[in-house]
Amino acid sequence: MKIGWIGCGRHASAMLLPQLAARDVTIEALCDVDAPNLERTARRYGVRAIYADARDLIGHAGLDAIGMAVGPVQHAAFGAAALERGLPIFMEKPPGATCADAQRLMRAAERAGKPLLIGFMKRYAVGNRIARNVIASGDFGRVLAITGRYMTAPGYFAGDVDHTGFFLHHCVHYLDLPAFFASPIRGLSARMVENGPGRLLFHMGLDFACGAIATIEMGTVQSRGGPVERLEITGDHQRLEIDDVIEVTWRRDPPLKAEALDAVLDPAHDALTWKPNFTAAAAEDPKGYGALLSDVLEALAGRPSSAPTIEDGVCAMHWLEELRRTLDR
Numbered sequence: 001m002k003i004g005w006i007g008c009g010r011h012a013s014a015m016l017l018p019q020l021a022a023r024d025v026t027i028e029a030l031c032d033v034d035a036p037n038l039e040r041t042a043r044r045y046g047v048r049a050i051y052a053d054a055r056d057l058i059g060h061a062g063l064d065a066i067g068m069a070v071g072p073v074q075h076a077a078f079g080a081a082a083l084e085r086g087l088p089i090f091m092e093k094p095p096g097a098t099c100a101d102a103q104r105l106m107r108a109a110e111r112a113g114k115p116l117l118i119g120f121m122k123r124y125a126v127g128n129r130i131a132r133n134v135i136a137s138g139d140f141g142r143v144l145a146i147t148g149r150y151m152t153a154p155g156y157f158a159g160d161v162d163h164t165g166f167f168l169h170h171c172v173h174y175l176d177l178p179a180f181f182a183s184p185i186r187g188l189s190a191r192m193v194e195n196g197p198g199r200l201l202f203h204m205g206l207d208f209a210c211g212a213i214a215t216i217e218m219g220t221v222q223s224r225g226g227p228v229e230r231l232e233i234t235g236d237h238q239r240l241e242i243d244d245v246i247e248v249t250w251r252r253d254p255p256l257k258a259e260a261l262d263a264v265l266d267p268a269h270d271a272l273t274w275k276p277n278f279t280a281a282a283a284e285d286p287k288g289y290g291a292l293l294s295d296v297l298e299a300l301a302g303r304p305s306s307a308p309t310i311e312d313g314v315c316a317m318h319w320l321e322e323l324r325r326t327l328d329r
């Protein structure tokens with residue numbers, strides 16, 4: 001598969017292009033407006049066709065698909081242009097700057113009859129994926145509730161506080177991930193506290209179609225130097241705990257043990273726990289970018305895949321806008 005890639009910035013360079021290049025694809029052409037960075041990236045991956053204008057890259061002959069990690073406004077514009085040319089797309093989140101952008105992309109993908117996949121890689125982080133598989137196995141029973149925390153540090157310009165980037169780039173993940181564990185979101189409430197300009201903390205309540213409820217805490221008041229993410233998924237006498245997207249514990253229904261002299265650890269009832277071995281010399285990507293891209297490549301090739309689609313993107317953008325409206329009230 002020959003891929004044309006737009007955006008050679010921090011995220012593409014650190015996470016996406018290395019994972020893409022490790023798979024059975026050719027990065028055929030690259031585009032960025034930052035010429036030194038574009039040339040550096042082209043050298044790294046041996047790409048000869050480079051473009052400063054995304055429309056020229058989209059017009060490059062012989063491409064099978066387009067990938068992009070640029071930004072909200074560019075995703076909407078370049079996505080529309082690539083679909084107009086009949087090319088399937090992988091696009092980082094967010095799929096546009098607004099829900100209306102995402103809806104336009106969804107309609108363009110329908111018209112073109114081509115898949116448009118979105119970079120909701122948290123679904124693929126190993127702890128989250130294991131938890132989802134436990135739920136899908138049927139052994140967990142009904143998901144009743146989710147509590148979660150997904151924090152970051154202040155992302156604003158002093159004197160000109162603007163949380164738009166925080167909502168579009170950070171919060172959008174948690175308008176997708178909880179639904180992946182439960183079912184589509186049907187209602188949202190939120191309340192917030194601020195600790196000075198740009199220092200925001202809010203609790204978001206979600207209601208799901210399956211009847212489950214969630215409380216998610218997000219904000220800009222924690223350091224990015226330590227873990228900022230934790231999820232608990234509660235069922236009836238069952239609980240899944242996911243720390244830092246990679247460590248997972250499945251708690252079930254063990255008997256009291258303190259006074260049982262013959263107590264053992266019972267594989268059918270006691271907690272099961274797992275975390276990755278970071279000392280293994282294996283090119284694993286526990287955060288999920290590699291697993292996401294494997295699934296995305298299946299979809300781009302027209303094969304069955306569970307990669308997140310623009311329909312998922314529209315849902316997340318809809319509830320993201322509802323969240324902002326609720327907090328602004």
Ligand SMILES: NC(=O)c1ccc[n+]([C@@H]2O[C@H](COP(=O)([O-])OP(=O)(O)OC[C@H]3O[C@@H](n4cnc5c(N)ncnc54)[C@H](O)[C@@H]3O)[C@@H](O)[C@H]2O)c1
Binds near residue numbers: 033034037071120121
């Ligand atoms: N899923 C994730 O975990 C994750 C993590 C980080 C970033 N992202 C997403 O990836 C996207 C990029 O983020 P980033 O941190 O790499 O940003 P960045 O600013 O480092 O990279 C963007 C790149 O796009 C280039 N660019 C800007 N306008 C362009 C244009 N008109 N034509 C061609 N190139 C253009 C810039 O020069 C830059 O190199 C964002 O949408 C962000 O939300 C996702």
